[in-house]
Amino acid sequence: NAGVTQTPKFRVLKTGQSMTLLCAQDMNHEYMYWYRQDPGMGLRLIHYSVGEGTTAKGEVPDGYNVSRLKKQNFLLGLESAAPSQTSVYFCASRNRAYEQYFGPGTRLTVT
Amino acid sequence: GENVEQHPSTLSVQEGDSAVIKCTYSDSASNYFPWYKQELGKRPQLIIDIRSNVGEKKDQRIAVTLNKTAKHFSLHITETQPEDSAVYFCAAKFWNNDMRFGAGTRLTVKP
Numbered sequence: 226n227a228g229v230t231q232t233p234k235f236r237v238l239k240t241g242q243s244m245t246l247l248c249a250q251d252m253n254h255e256y257m258y259w260y261r262q263d264p265g266m267g268l269r270l271i272h273y274s275v276g277e278g279t280t281a282k283g284e285v286p287d288g289y290n291v292s293r294l295k296k297q298n299f300l301l302g303l304e305s306a307a308p309s310q311t312s313v314y315f316c317a318s319r320n321r322a323y324e325q326y327f328g329p330g331t332r333l334t335v336t
Numbered sequence: 337g338e339n340v341e342q343h344p345s346t347l348s349v350q351e352g353d354s355a356v357i358k359c360t361y362s363d364s365a366s367n368y369f370p371w372y373k374q375e376l377g378k379r380p381q382l383i384i385d386i387r388s389n390v391g392e393k394k395d396q397r398i399a400v401t402l403n404k405t406a407k408h409f410s411l412h413i414t415e416t417q418p419e420d421s422a423v424y425f426c427a428a429k430f431w432n433n434d435m436r437f438g439a440g441t442r443l444t445v446k447p
Contacts, residue, residue, distance in 0.1 A: 268380070281432070281434075323368040324370070324382055
């Protein structure tokens, strides 16, 4: 039982490049979330999903897209990376009791 | 918009003293309020939570109180130890399953 895993752990992009972050969970949770964490700003919600095939915007969705084609996976895409997207990205999944479990994070640097 | 405010942003206490962190939220429909502990370079870990039908919950040295009328909740840590040093985040689940976090409190426990 791996819980929530994220791929990759680290990534450096040049401005304008694209990439996809993968989140996987093996707990059969319906709900999944993507957050970004910047110093002094806590965790800000980017997008979330309440089930396979559904997605919804969070607090800071601009510049990101997501897909939930399979229940266990939640993908976060950056189509044209900008330096303002330099951050640590955390994925989380949630059980029916509302308890969220976080992945280990992806540290992204955009130069 | 929907938000969660957390105070203080930093807190320094002597080992053995108590620490209190406070949060307020905006959505009166919120019904779930977790607290997370994040050590440097690690993922946030759920340490305690409280639901809207309960006023107080305790787990060994940590406790959480909720005042739904005033829309605020607090984390209390008693008999603090150096290993309690970390960043603590409060969060609230909003009506649309959106989970929003406070900006965090950096707690330092001095031996």
